[in-house]
Amino acid sequence: MANLYTERYLQKGAYRQTPETGIQWVMRLMDRPRYFYKMFRMSPEIFHALHDLLVSTYGLSSSNNVSSIESLTMFLWIVGGPQSFSQVESHFTRSLWTVHTKFHEVLKCLRKLAKNNITPRDTTFSTEHGRLREDRFWPYFKDAIGAIDGSHISVVVLLDETISHTCRHGYTSQNVLAICDFDMRFIFAVAGWPGSAHDSRILSHALANFPSFPMPPTGKYYLVDSGYPNRIGYLAPFKGTTYHIPEFRHRSGPPQGKYEVFNFLHSSLRNVIERSFGVLKQKWRILKGIPSFSPATQKHIIMACLALHNFVRDSNLRDKEFERCDADEDYLLEDTSDTSDDESEDAENDDTMNTIRTRIADALISARGG
Known part of the structure; x- marks a missing residue:
């Protein structure tokens, strides 16, 4: 010795x-x-x-x-x-x-x-963002305040945790729930959930357990995909019809009918969260495969990268990745066209949001002379 x-x-x-x-x-x-x-x-x-x-x-x-x-x-x-x-x-x-x-x-x-x-600049969400005032979105989506989605961050876990952390894409991950505004800033995030956890389950837990969750004011809503229920404060697309932007890109002809028109514009606006995740992973490449830190440290690294993302965005100084994303709304668009896990666990149970969605769809198709 x-x-x-x-x-x-x-x-x-x-x-x-x-x-x-x-x-x-x-x-x-x-x-x-x-x-x-x-x-x-x-x-x-x-x-x-x-x-x-x-x-x-x-x-x-x-x-x-x-x-x-x-x-x-x-x-x-x-x-x-x-x-x-x-x-x-x-x-x-x-x-x-x-x-x-x-x-x-x-x-x-x-x-x-x-x-x-990682908070809203305006906690009252009293001002419409300039992107909403683009002709194709205004005034139909004037009450949107941001977008919600989950993204899988590849991580290394212990052998006995492999099954619970294996996501639908076949690798071990943490499922990170995030909300972003239309400036591509993250205003809320939850990390640490195993990759097998469903997006809507994480959202329900966050609503019940995080006082910092930026609740949508009355009449306002977040844009969500069909992995979440269509309920007060959360506007989902119509199910059973084309939704994701890549699906529209890969076919000939413009969207047809009020459901497709609504879904196309909803997806075009909601993809700000996908592009935000895209910039995040492009800049902080450890998120493409976090090494074998403890689960707590992996979670802290994810949150630190989100903080860095927001700091760079808030600096108002030139940044290559953000500039490219501002110039091209398809730049670093995450591929979410895999719909194998694209159904919410809860039924669509809110007549108010269903009515709002239908009203927007009718207005859109009417404006097109349909």
Whole structure:
């Protein structure tokens, strides 16, 4: 045992010498914005704003050997690259223990940020968004305030949890429920549910257990797909007819009849949540396959990435992925055309929303001279 202890802890290898340290590499990239963006998934200007906020408000600090800037860049490189801890250890010339410690310090700060910035800008939803005033949507969907959907984040789980976490796509995942506004900001999110959980079940649990849930005001509603019931505050499409945008794209001719016309415009407006998830996963690529952290840490990583997404969007500074999405409503549109799990667990049980839906459909077809 003494020999083993000596070999492992006392016989230290030569200290690694590198042509430049990790922080020197980071500072050099700040003068090359395009490469800085590739590495850390945001511009230097947004990075400095984020860093200053985390330091001033959320407790991010420097230690004797590692600056707060280095800690944040290591975190962003891991979740954005994504880079493994071993790669970060090598490139920043830091021990694995240091990389893990700093990763979790930044993660803790971003969890605090998430509580404050994954919220509506206007809790009363009193102003119609400009997108609703586009000719094709106005005034039919003037009371829409956002969109709700779930997205599966691939995760690694213990063997005895494989079945419960296997989603309909055949891989282990967490099913993340999120609400976004028409600016592609997430205003509410719940992570941690196993991939086999149904979207409507997660929504029902969130309504009952999260005081922070942004309830739709009277007369307003969220747009949902047919995985959710059509009830007060939640407007679903007509079932039994074409709905998803890719299905319309892959056939010839425009939508026919009031049900298809309604579903096409409903889907065109609701796909803001799909595009938001698309940008989220494109920027923070760890979400395409989170490594074998504990389930709690996996959940915290997802929420941290949502907070980063909102921070970048709220900065009003240039960002490549958001700009592309603003220019093309089909950019990074998640493929949700698989309808194998597309029926809500609850029956359509609200005559009020059924009436509103029918009234909108009739108005749309009337405006087209149908």
